[in-house]
Amino acid sequence: MTHNEMFGNAKWIDCPDGDIAPVFFKVFESKKTDKAEITVCGLGFFTLNLNGKKVSDDLLVPSASCYSERNMSDWGYPLFDDLGYRTYCVKYDISAYLVEGKNTLEIILGTGYYHQNLRQAEGNVDFGTPKLCFIIRKNEEDIISDKTTLCNKGFFKRCNLYYGEFQDYTSVPKPEDFYPSREIEPPKTDFYYQIAPSDKVIESISDIKYLGEFNGEKYYDCGINTVGYAVLMCNTKGEHFTVSYAEEIGGEEYNGMHFDKSLFRDDFIADGTEREYHEMFGWQGFRYIKVKGNAELVRIDVVHSDCKVTSGFECDNDVLNWLYNTYIHTQLCNMHSGVPSDCPHRERLGYTGDGQLCCESAMLMLDSKDFYRKWLYDIADCQCKRSGHVQHTAPLMGGGGGPCGWGGAIIIVPYTYYKIYGDKELLAEFFPKMLKYLDYIESRSYNGLVYIEEEGGWCLGDWLPPTPIKIPETFVNSCLYYDFMKKVTDISLILGCKNKTDFLKEKISATGKAIDVAYYSFQQRAYCGDINGASGIALNAGLGNENVKNKVIEKYRENCSFDTGIIATECLIGYLFSQGEGQLAFDLLSNTGDVSFDYMRRSGATTIWENWNGRSSRNHPMFGAVTKYLFTGFLGINQSDSSCGFDEIVISPVFVNGMNYAKGFIDTVKGRIEVSYTKHDNSVNLTVTVPGKAIFKYKNINKEISGKEIIKFEV
Numbered sequence: 001m002t003h004n005e006m007f008g009n010a011k012w013i014d015c016p017d018g019d020i021a022p023v024f025f026k027v028f029e030s031k032k033t034d035k036a037e038i039t040v041c042g043l044g045f046f047t048l049n050l051n052g053k054k055v056s057d058d059l060l061v062p063s064a065s066c067y068s069e070r071n072m073s074d075w076g077y078p079l080f081d082d083l084g085y086r087t088y089c090v091k092y093d094i095s096a097y098l099v100e101g102k103n104t105l106e107i108i109l110g111t112g113y114y115h116q117n118l119r120q121a122e123g124n125v126d127f128g129t130p131k132l133c134f135i136i137r138k139n140e141e142d143i144i145s146d147k148t149t150l151c152n153k154g155f156f157k158r159c160n161l162y163y164g165e166f167q168d169y170t171s172v173p174k175p176e177d178f179y180p181s182r183e184i185e186p187p188k189t190d191f192y193y194q195i196a197p198s199d200k201v202i203e204s205i206s207d208i209k210y211l212g213e214f215n216g217e218k219y220y221d222c223g224i225n226t227v228g229y230a231v232l233m234c235n236t237k238g239e240h241f242t243v244s245y246a247e248e249i250g251g252e253e254y255n256g257m258h259f260d261k262s263l264f265r266d267d268f269i270a271d272g273t274e275r276e277y278h279e280m281f282g283w284q285g286f287r288y289i290k291v292k293g294n295a296e297l298v299r300i301d302v303v304h305s306d307c308k309v310t311s312g313f314e315c316d317n318d319v320l321n322w323l324y325n326t327y328i329h330t331q332l333c334n335m336h337s338g339v340p341s342d343c344p345h346r347e348r349l350g351y352t353g354d355g356q357l358c359c360e361s362a363m364l365m366l367d368s369k370d371f372y373r374k375w376l377y378d379i380a381d382c383q384c385k386r387s388g389h390v391q392h393t394a395p396l397m398g399g400g401g402g403p404c405g406w407g408g409a410i411i412i413v414p415y416t417y418y419k420i421y422g423d424k425e426l427l428a429e430f431f432p433k434m435l436k437y438l439d440y441i442e443s444r445s446y447n448g449l450v451y452i453e454e455e456g457g458w459c460l461g462d463w464l465p466p467t468p469i470k471i472p473e474t475f476v477n478s479c480l481y482y483d484f485m486k487k488v489t490d491i492s493l494i495l496g497c498k499n500k501t502d503f504l505k506e507k508i509s510a511t512g513k514a515i516d517v518a519y520y521s522f523q524q525r526a527y528c529g530d531i532n533g534a535s536g537i538a539l540n541a542g543l544g545n546e547n548v549k550n551k552v553i554e555k556y557r558e559n560c561s562f563d564t565g566i567i568a569t570e571c572l573i574g575y576l577f578s579q580g581e582g583q584l585a586f587d588l589l590s591n592t593g594d595v596s597f598d599y600m601r602r603s604g605a606t607t608i609w610e611n612w613n614g615r616s617s618r619n620h621p622m623f624g625a626v627t628k629y630l631f632t633g634f635l636g637i638n639q640s641d642s643s644c645g646f647d648e649i650v651i652s653p654v655f656v657n658g659m660n661y662a663k664g665f666i667d668t669v670k671g672r673i674e675v676s677y678t679k680h681d682n683s684v685n686l687t688v689t690v691p692g693k694a695i696f697k698y699k700n701i702n703k704e705i706s707g708k709e710i711i712k713f714e715v
Contacts, residue, residue: 003133006039006089006191010135010144013151013181019115019129021156021165021281023173024181025106026149028136032100036138041089041191043067043131044112045281045337050097050105058198059303060281062088063338063374064113066381066395067127068187075123076398077457081384083396086377087187088194088338094136105143107132110281111159112337113397119162121347122398131184150178157267161282161348164264169271170238196338196374197306199283201228205300208289211249219249220289220297224606225619227286227333227344228303229266229279234295237272241293245286247345247618264345268295283336285344285619287606305335311365313630313664319590320630320659322601327624330607331362334621338374339395343610343617349393350378352409353401353463357570357625359413363420364628364666372417376426379409383433388440392458402460402473403444403453404480405567410437411484415491421669422645428495434488435500441481442507448514450477462532462565466595466612469565471532475519476567482511483541494644512543520544525551533568540571540578549579556584561593562612566622573626577633582654585633589626590658597623635664635675640695646670649694651705653686655679655715665689679715686711 003012015022030036038055040048041062048055067087072079097103109130117126136143152173158166205226211219230243244265264284268277276298283303291297309332313324334341339350340358355375362368378394390410392401401407414430417423444452451474453459461476462469485504492501515538519527525547528534535552538544556572564572576585592598595612603614610620631637636653639646646668653675663676671691678685688696689708696705701713 001191003186003191007133007135008142008144010133011146011183012131012133012186013145013147013149014129014131014184015151015153016182018151018153021108021110021154021159022130022151023106023108023154024132024145024149024151025104025178026143026145027102027104028143029101030098030103030138032098034098034138034140035095036098036136037091037093037095038134038136039089039091040107040134041087041132042107042109043087043127043187044114044116045110046132047108047110047280048092048106050094051099051103053097055092055094055097057200058090059201060112060199060283060337061090061194063194063196063198064395065338065378067114068189070127071124075125076121077123077400078454081389081391082386083384084381085189086192086381087189088192090194105136107134108154108280112161112281113395116161116397118160125397128187131187133186145181147180147183149181151181152178159281162264164266164284165279165282166267167277167280168269169275170269172271194338196371199303199336200306201301201303202306202332203302205302206298208297208300217290217292218297220291222287222289222300224329225285225287225333226300226302226329227283227336227619228301229282229284230289230291231276231278231298231301232268232291232295233276233298234268234270234293235272235274236270236294239270239294240267241270241291241295242267243295244290245284245345246288246290247286249288270295283344285333303336304332305338305371307332307335307371308367309365310367310667311631311665313635313662315634315659315662317590317659319592319596319598319601323589323597323624323627324630326601326606326608327361327621327627328365330619330621330624331358331366333607333619335368335371338371339378340371340375342622343620345619346617347399349397349399350375350395351399351401351406352379352382352390352392352394353406353460353566354620354622355394356406356409356412357566358621360416360420361625361628363416364631367667369421369669372413373426376414376417376430379413380430380433383410383437384440387443388433388436388438389454390437390440400458400460402458402477403441403450404477404484405460405462407437407441407453408480408484410434411487415487418494419639419644422647424494424644427491431488431491431495431497434491438485438488438504441484445478445481445511448478448507448510449474449518450481462537462567464611465532465563465565465568467563469532471528471534471565471568472519475515475528475534476537478511478515479537479541479543480567482508482515482543485511486542515543520548530555533562533564533572536564536572536575537568540575553581553584556588560587560591562588562591562595566625569623570625573629577629577654582633583656585629586656586658589629631664631666634659634662637664637666637673637675646673649673649690649692650697651675651688651690651694652697653677655684682714684713684715686713
């Protein structure tokens with residue numbers, strides 16, 4: 001929508017001296033019986049009160065996006081792309097909040113991602129200072145934002161996603177302290193109503209362990225790594241107290257988020273009234289809390305996007321149970337303001353690499369349809385309209401990655417969305433963007449191999465294997481490019497436009513031959529010596545032969561441990577299941593060595609780590625991408641190859657030594673699919689519940705089932 005279509009005659013306004021968290025208010029007349037709704041956009045985030053009551057329990061609205069045009073000359077790497085821009089607005093029915101006579105509307109703005117000008121790791125990503133537009137449509141007249149809306153710079157001394165907040169309640173403005181707002185030009189953007197679920201306080205933790213006081217600072221342990229903020233009480237007027245957050249209390253060898261490394265600190269100055277103090281426009285990722293000053297820690301409020309868990313899994317293997325529960329928690333910790341982030345504390349960015357790896361697991365296990373639909377348009381906005389280049393973060397806020405393992409999200413995420421939810425129209429909408437992206441990758445290729453992304457920029461292949469990475473970037477990106485071209489060809493068949501991808505046939509062949517010539521060794525029966533799981537990436541893309549397959553199986557049977565990064569790990573496990581090697585996949589996923597999920601588990605991890613040894617962030621979902629195979633692999637909840645949206649359900653479980661009991665469910669767009677089994681010696685009792693009908697497949701068994709059925713057979 002245009003500004004006028006969204007807001008009518010309302011004006012965009014700001015506070016002349018309020019570039020942190022200004023406060024706006026407007027008094028208007030109303031009848032208690034009036035029906036009214038407000039459309040509002042406060043950038044970066046806003047909170048809305050009417051007659052002293054908070055309207056909605058939404059937090060961190062509107063959803064983050066590539067809001068508008070900005071100066072991109074002062075970035076950490078060259079960027080000359082022509083991007084798309086959109087800004088989200090929120091609509092609320094405020095009828096129940098109205099009173100007879102005078103009504104007071106108060107809106108406080110926070111900087112959010114919009115005015116992030118302190119953390120310079122990615123360069124200057126700032127869009128501008130906080131600004132506001134609203135229109136109240138009610139029975140008698142429209143109430144609009146304009147210069148008659150009063151404002152004040154507010155009571156925040158600091159408001160930043162990466163450095164925390166400083167709220168001084170002794171400087172809360174009085175009515176006489178307000179002055180007229182300044183009318184400004186609307187942002188150069190397209191306006192949309194918010195579609196992603198808002199963040200909310202999902203739960204509260206009150207059972208917090210007090211660790212003691214050291215150097216005048218009180219330390220607490222929440223018991224789990226989580227996201228949100230501390231809620232404190234203080235009745236002493238003028239008391240200045242602080243709260244800091246960390247994943248670890250210390251450790252010289254640990255380079256992640258502990259108190260010595262953390263940038264985050266929330267400061268408060270109390271006004272002496274009975275109130276709770278907490279962050280208003282952000283969240284923290286943490287397990288431990290440090291409080292300095294005369295304040296009482298009341299509880300922890302857990303905050304993330306309101307995406308319900310729509311799955312369940314349990315079995316008789318502790319590692320796999322930990323993997324499911326921990327992935328779910330980690331993924332939710334990284335869903336904020338419509339963005340699937342890499343971590344909830346350090347970068348807090350929608351990396352297209354992490355996001356495409358985890359999207360299928362998240363879509364299968366969480367009510368995240370609207371969340372990922374929104375993120376898809378973030379990816380589309382961060383594709384250059386001229387070249388087809390796709391950025392490493394969506395919305396674009398800087399960050400590094402690679403041409404295919406990151407930018408390939410423009411293919412992987414919409415295709416996955418189609419398979420899970422059956423949205424063919426959205427797939428068709430993204431198909432031209434996929435073709436444009438493939439053209440871009442071809443322009444960065446030489447003799448069939450992908451060599452570069454942008455001069456002076458990043459060009460990663462895989463990322464974070466347990467040892468220093470040696471797998472060539474060109475190999476990884478070329479394998480992914482090979483796979484992407486085949487997927488786009490399949491998509492053209494789905495959409496009935498195969499003629500648009502006929503040109504890819506020769507490119508697919510040429511790229512496959514180029515990879516074999518450059519990286520395959522007949523003597524070793526491997527690609528790149530299978531360093532960092534290279535052969536698994538090639539095999540998963542459809543390259544290689546029986547010799548390569550057998551060598552990979554031999555290797556991992558002999559040394560049942562991961563040597564892979566975030567891409568190769570998912571490729572390897574997926575390939576093993578596709579080849580009937582579920583036992584080896586189980587052995588790897590449940591292995592108890594020092595490079596394993598079990599190492600994280602027995603080290604006390606409650607969220608998945610960024611790297612296998614835990615020496616960096618302790619809250620990254622990317623390695624958890626393999627969690628989907630608990631459902632599609634072991635429980636065998638699948639679709640036919642031609643199906644989408646679970647139109648044709650196929651139940652094909654995998655039984656392995658070491659797991660004699662498993663059950664789980666996922667809620668699909670067609671309804672709940674549930675599978676459970678017990679295995680004793682060679683005998684299996686399997687219970688399947690499906691919406692409508694399904695096909696059960698196991699070895700020579702191929703039968704139609706419907707509703708709830710119990711099947712007994714020998715393995």
